[in-house]
Amino acid sequence: MKKINLLYFIFIGSLFWMQMTQTSCTNDKLAEPDNAICDSLQITYDNQVKPIIDANCAFVGCHVQGFVNGDLSSFATMTPYINGNNASFEVEVITDMTMPVGGFLSIADLEILRCWVNSGYPEN
Numbered sequence: 134m135k136k137i138n139l140l141y142f143i144f145i146g147s148l149f150w151m152q153m154t155q156t157s158c159t160n161d162k163l164a165e166p167d168n169a170i171c172d173s174l175q176i177t178y179d180n181q182v183k184p185i186i187d188a189n190c191a192f193v194g195c196h197v198q199g200f201v202n203g204d205l206s207s208f209a210t211m212t213p214y215i216n217g218n219n220a221s222f223e224v225e226v227i228t229d230m231t232m233p234v235g236g237f238l239s240i241a242d243l244e245i246l247r248c249w250v251n252s253g254y255p256e257n
Contacts, residue, residue: 171248178208179257182249185242186211189233208256215254223250 176182186205190196196205204210205222214222225232227247238246249255 171252174245174248176245176249176252177255177257178211178249181245183208185238185245189236189238189242195233215250 174181186196190205196203198204198206198210203214203221205214211222214220226238227243227250230237230243
């Protein structure tokens with residue numbers, strides 16, 4: 134009886150593992166944002182972006198002052214990651230969707246961030 138139960142659990146566990154590894158959504162790409170929506174929202178760092186960053190990126194143990202991979206806790210400290218040749222924020226968050234690690238952004242939050250990037254990163 135114990136061998137049957139063990140084999141059953143191994144089989145069910147294997148099926149579960151295969152299902153979880155085959156249905157990942159991390160590489161899904163969003164459609165380009167509707168510019169009319171972006172224009173009507175007038176997205177700025179202060180009004181819409183900072184709350185998203187604070188909730189998902191700039192908290193203790195992650196992208197705050199002294200963090201080796203960058204400080205995203207304010208517009209000023211975020212500037213090196215949104216401007217110039219680096220632009221790692223756009224690549225990692227919007228294009229590759231590799232951030233936040235261990236979490237995910239909602240479609241609405243991603244659209245807000247994409248509109249913000251496309252409008253040139255307005256602060257306020």
